Amino acid sequence: MPGKVDWLAHNLPVEGARPDAPIAGRVMHDDAVLCRPTDRIADVRASIERSPYPFALVTSDDGTLLGRAPSSALDSASDGPVWEVAEPGPKTFRPHVAVEKVAAVLADKGLRWAIVTTSDGRVLGVASREDLERAGGSV
């Protein structure tokens, strides 16, 4: 359903203390592969191959983030459930956080992708470090 994130993503006008501040919610995209813990590794791998991201996000039925399944971990011969190879509890960011701050954390931790979620853990989207740095100036 649409919400504040969609409003920001459409660059519609806002009010507030920092209405023009570049924030993660304006930079992220909502086209990452989502899968359930019980989805088969081969199916998730096939979905990732068609996506712009080298991973899938593992969620519960209500969209709560459970983990991240990198494509490198899906190259195994196993065709068990994706949860067997997923990384539980990945680092996440809230959509209102300034892009400079998100990019700095990613750089500090050696990460390339920011997973953006609501405060209760539901997946909103993904932003690359390159896009974040471009939106906020190099950090």
Place this chain on the structure above:
Amino acid sequence: MATRIWLEQLQDLVDLGAQVVEVLPQDDYAPAHLPGAINLPLRELDERHAAVLDRARPVVVYCWDSL
């Protein structure tokens, strides 16, 4: 009665005098919010806080991913 709406319907409701309410925490609301929206954080929402709303007019409530 609550009804989910899409962004396109929001302006129509605002034109009809709807009150727009962000129920996210103050830290989320303060930097940027929809024009004219007031902040009634969900965790603090009770009858006393909701008394600022005019019951005779529509109320549009939103959070990060729902409107």
